[in-house]
Amino acid sequence: MGEFNVYGIYVPSLLVQALLAYICFRGLSRLTNKWIAQGWIALPSIFNLCFYLLLLLVIHQIFVEVGA
Numbered sequence: 089m090g091e092f093n094v095y096g097i098y099v100p101s102l103l104v105q106a107l108l109a110y111i112c113f114r115g116l117s118r119l120t121n122k123w124i125a126q127g128w129i130a131l132p133s134i135f136n137l138c139f140y141l142l143l144l145l146v147i148h149q150i151f152v153e154v155g156a
Contacts, residue, residue, distance in 0.1 A: 090155075105151055109144040116143075 091098040113136075120139065124132045 101151060102148075105147045106144060109140060109147050112143050112147070113140045 090101050092101060092104065093099075116139075117136070120129070120135070123129050124135075129135045
């Protein structure tokens, strides 16, 4: 994977990806919270976990494509 050197401190790239995925998740969760309130999603906690992991996968793929 690799690291980023920020003023002599090595930051893992997965940490940066996880933070970006969390920011996207918090922004998009407003839409999904409406679906949860309406009853369209049966298990909200599992849905939110899978939704976050999907966002993390997409952001990781973006990092891989840009870095290659």
